[in-house]
Amino acid sequence: MSDTPNLGFVRHEPIPPSPPPVQQAGAVKWVRENLFSNWINSILTILSIYFVAKIILASTPWMWNGVWTTSSLRECREVLQGTSGACWSVLTERWNQMLFGFQYPVEAYWRPTLAFVLLLVCIAPVLFQKLPRKMLIFSAIYPFLAFWLIWGGTLLTPVIVGLSLIAGYMAFVKTERLIGFATGLLSGVVAVALVLYLGSFVTAALSGFIALEPVASRDMGGFMLNLILGTVCVSLSIPLGIVLALGRQSNMPIIKGICVVFIEFIRGVPLITLLFVANVVLSYFFPPGTNLDLILRVIIMITLFSAAYIAEVIRGGLAALPRGQYEAADSLGLDYPQAMRLIILPQALKISIPGIVNVAVGLFKDTTLVSVISMFDLVGMIRGPISSSTAWTGIYWELYLFAILLFFVVCYGISQYSQWLERQLRTDHH
Amino acid sequence: GTLDDVKARGKLNCGVTTGVPGFAEPDANGVWQGFDVAVCRAVAAAVLGDNMAVEFVPTTGKTRFTALASGEIDLLARNTTWTMSRDVDLKFEFVGVNYYDGQGFMVPASLGVSSAAELDGATVCIKTGTTTELNLADFFRANGISYEPVPIETGSEAAQLFLAGSCDVYTTDRSALAAQRANFPSPDDYVVLPDVISKEPLGPLVRHGDNDWGDIARWTLNALITAEELGVTSDNIAEMAAGTNNPEINRLLGSEGTLGEMLGLDAEWAKRAIMSGGNYGEVFESNIGTATNIGLSRGLNAQWKDGGLIYSPPFR
Amino acid sequence: MSEAQMKVSDEIAISIKDMNKWYGTFHVLRDINLDVQRGERIVICGPSGSGKSTLIRCINALEEHQKGSITVDGTLLSSDVKNIDKVRSEVGMCFQHFNLFPHLTILENCTLAPIWVRKTPKKEAEETAMHFLEKVKIPEQADKYPGQLSGGQQQRVAIARSLCMKPRIMLFDEPTSALDPEMIKEVLDTMIELAEDGMTMLCVTHEMGFARQVANRVIFMDAGQIVEQNEPEEFFNNPQSDRTKLFLSQILGH
Amino acid sequence: MSEAQMKVSDEIAISIKDMNKWYGTFHVLRDINLDVQRGERIVICGPSGSGKSTLIRCINALEEHQKGSITVDGTLLSSDVKNIDKVRSEVGMCFQHFNLFPHLTILENCTLAPIWVRKTPKKEAEETAMHFLEKVKIPEQADKYPGQLSGGQQQRVAIARSLCMKPRIMLFDEPTSALDPEMIKEVLDTMIELAEDGMTMLCVTHEMGFARQVANRVIFMDAGQIVEQNEPEEFFNNPQSDRTKLFLSQILGH
């Protein structure tokens, strides 16, 4: 130990804080470290900057010189006189068709617009747990309101459907407490059917009562159709997905088998083939005389499609719950439906929300495939009526950029939300 | 039967093309117009008394037959060629011919091609799922020349590719070629070759088996044709309906006989059908005739008396 | 120890006869015979894997047994769901990891089963729940969520939750083994209080102090069998079998 | 303590002069001056965040310093990759979380670097590896994967892995703090054995028993500075600064 230096050294006052050396801070350092840290990086940086600059130089004049006020491509070309420039006027001319399709009555555009604005209000409390829970009441009313706004007709129709659901729910709750889940379900269904049946007389008698001009499903089009298909199918597929997920988790081999076959089958085939089914064979499976229109058949198939994917997400959520939760529910004497409804699903669904949101984004993008079976969604409008119209044959960049923008805004927004939610779930307690 | 369904629904579901100018295309207000559309409107007028009570279902070459077979539409009026296999094997009922057509080729004038036989090695845009696809294969095989098919779903996309020069030739029914060419930015740069490589009798069709409904569609079309033959037009129909001294006109317009009842309709069915868009000639002229920018002449589609093929069985 | 002797009646609360259980081909429980009088407090101990948890879980039918019979409060545990439901509503259970429902408040945790299983009106259920929460000394936490509570508090909530079903028998499966030392005491205190009220209790635990103070009987299990049972004093001071001696030397030697 | 006194030579293994380091604008290490003789065994302690790990990591260039110099075995640590490689092959390091490579067997973990960095023939590398695995007393685990071992075993493998590179200096960053109490001992025993073989060691640890038994010198760091350094006996019994006293009272008071 003899020659260890500085033994017993004690520093009495701390050294005052000192700034780091110059080359260690500021913009210079940032540039050196982030752009030119070695020669490969430098080359990459220069290449990328060159590349970006080229794109910007090429596209800005085109965008900037854009023409906004002509009524056909020919006029637009004349105005531009050979200089590079976009014919944005196709957007000002046809924005309404791209958003609402070409058959939706112009004077009723406010209705779907309002419906989609309210949609934001409706899903806000579901997506953000911090908002007041009272807003959920509006979320519950919303589907009926939106139906009325978009499809029109008398307000009585959605009101009666709503009432029938309430009646069904009451009947279910009452009977379930007295007798049991299965009976409750049955009486609920009976109550719904009864109210609907009685209600149909009322609507028939009072079809003009607070009525909006009715619009047929096949008149829906444009981006509105994408949004309708997206929201309707995802909402419908969640209950179905839950049932499938529970079935797949079940230890009864036959039920499990049915669910597995269904899920794997749907996930194994492309959506297009399912749309073909909706388009050309589904009608054969309905009793003779039923005539569901195309949009309904498409909704059925897309719902089945997304239900299979959502079931897999929810299955993950169910698997993530500790066994103890199931056992605690059992030992308290809760039966299977109660345990699922009160204990398991609320937790599993919460874990699954980010996954469900991802499926929803994917599905929303996939709604463009309906253009392949000649429905006029946003892409269908662009490919069909707009580009084949005499005035605008030959234009594509402007139209598709608009479509890209719309989809990007919606999908990017949603996926940012789901990432936020994932971070939230990772940190939050209870 | 379909008649009852249509009456109960109050609307006729009619399948049309997704957009061929002059034949079926929604105008700026979204109202469907065209030669095929007129047939639908006439049937709706005859059956429902309202020529606007039609729900137009746009179909592609691919979806049209399943739409009809599955009952999604009651009547398909979509420049569809009457072929034996469609009639017999696919179980449809063609109710007549409203346009006698043939398959033709359109090429850019600058190509300097004057006959289809010079098309060896050309790239050909073609609508899939049509008779023309098969005709084309047969034609090139028969002539021992090669080609490169570019299959396209809808007419508008085919036109886009053709205009961009992605294919040298665009082939389909000559009527459709003319219609689409009329819509091109500079129609004169493109020519339709003189060759006609097939017979394409285009007509409306219904499902096989429901003969009552088929009769209504068939005789509505015939009523339009007969009206032209007898000189009944939308202008003079009102006075003629009051009664004329031509008994066939009287039977047609219901002032004499019970032809309407036999169809399960009222006596004025044909009058309404004709009033909806005029007689066959009027429909032709206002939608695709020489006065329109499509500019098709009657040709084969002139009345038999004028040397054409348009010929209706008698109303008796 | 002396206070613990009170209120043991002759009525039989649980009666297990020649009970056997297999997991697949693995014979977990062998010829278990056990009668528990109403008001009795039994502590079960034994090495890990000896089948203690399994035994407890068989009693409220979380696991089914394959041979022999279990009768709880006169109800024979058979494959009839009605009987199983009856037994479960008579028997409360506390788990090692509490298993509170994290998405419900403490109060909702406690009222859930009374409302849905016992069909008690909500108001009444909440009153009962507050009563038992007071008993376990955390009424002020009623509106919090389980995640906001310490382990000891959570376990006490779990006990209160079971009590809200007004069970006549309570089962505990190592209720303190997931807890930090400071918290163990608060949970044991709650259990002792419960014992003093005369609750019939079966408790798997290695807390020997608790066993001494509260139990009427200590059962030692090994390899799926009940090896030895005795009053606590006798059991600890004068174990009969070698296996028990070895085991006691290990856990008391700590 | 006495055995620990052996084999300290005059040669200087590590010499740190006026070393400063910043993370962004945060001044983590301030004017560090430290000379380590060959064979010396130094324990570094201090409150969390005081920069102990950072200091250790600067020595084998896992972090770069911005001012001052570090010389290891005569090699000046500059931005020259050659020098960094040289230093790293002289200096072994053990991390708090072992950082074994989970996709390789224990033996492969130990032979990877000798083969690819030192270009030792595989056979020879394996022999060396087995030798060191025997030294840390787990030769029988050679063909298992890290995931199949307990924490203590994993840490011993990590030590063996470093030793296989035949380093002249070993750095340890809280090698035992992620371990259960039983396992701490087996790792410390290995380290003590290493110390007895005369390895130069720098060890961040709060195991004061270890420090007393093995260290030649204990260094106390606070706020990025070396506040005090002394022989262990002196350091523990007679700390000079108030900061040290406070710190020692906390960790020894346990």
Add this chain to the structure above:
Amino acid sequence: MLINDTRYRSTTFQVIALIGLIFAMGYLVSNLLSNLADAGLNISWRFFGETAGYDINQMPIEYNNQMSHGRASMVGAVNTLIVAFLACVSATVLGVIAGVLRLSNNWVVSKLMAIYVEAFRNVPVLIWILIIFLVMSNVLPQPREFRGDAAASAMWFDMIAFTNRGVYVPRMIMGDLSWLVVATFVLSIAGVFAFRRYARNLLFNTGRLIPTLLPSIGIFIIPTVLVYFILGSPIGLESPELKGFNFKGGLHLRLSLIALWFALAIYTGAFIAENVRAGIQAISHGQTEAAAALGMRPGRIMSLIILPQALRVIVPPLISQYLNITKNSSLAIAVGYMDITGTLGGITLNQTGRAIECILVLMLFYLVISLSISAIMNVYNNAMKLKER
């Protein structure tokens, strides 16, 4: 009641479910049969043997319009596999590069990659397919613009022509002894592997690390080139040549193929990039540090430590992306690429009107592919599972 007895409870439920399923199925099938009967149709597979009558532009296997619908479907199936394979390979390359670059410490590059990933992930793939298709058909020159002395466009190196009908590239013409060249080429690929193995063993045995990159390239190229010239250039390149309306000769990558291939690759590449990034980030930094502390260089750390571990994380989602590519390739129909959806599900369906049969076979085809891919994935997952206690 059976339902109250645990022994029979689940059986009872299952029997009820089964009966329900049978009834539902029966109901659907009876509807189907009665609807078909009403329409006078039937289910029949005869059409598969009948003459197709239509032409297909891209024929990887022999086909002409006198062959059967079954044959046409097979051409379509092979075309599906071709585009799926091309897209899988390019999406992987693109995704790996973008994923790695996104983690790069070069700010510009990583931001660019982030933009790429977000832009392409959040817009429907159908739009990308259509855009690439339209842009290429409108921007690229027509074949006839290559004609004449003062042609508006020229071929690259006189060999490659970019036209708005696709890209024409040279094709290899196999001469008499060409099999020898091919054999040499195959052998030299084997040689590269053998050499790398040898180098590895050399390192393991003697500790000598010989350079492998240049020798590998050498072994890869030199023997083939030598044999090629020794045999007197038996393999010729057939360059495309403008003849009549189109380029003749060479290999024609049709516009529809390119649009579909590129769009699928770029779109899926964005997803793969995210998987790659997540996979690399999933490997804790401690692994890198431990390896660095052992004296390993960054390149070695990547290849010996990070990649082997990251691959386990990356491969399963990668394979499900391959599945997505295969399924999305059915969008071929939007640009007229003659895959199986275009032949069997398109023209054959239209011409024969056998909708139910065609769609059923179409679904089965995709199902078989999907199930095989997932089977491969399961095998992989099981093989690669990290050993745990």
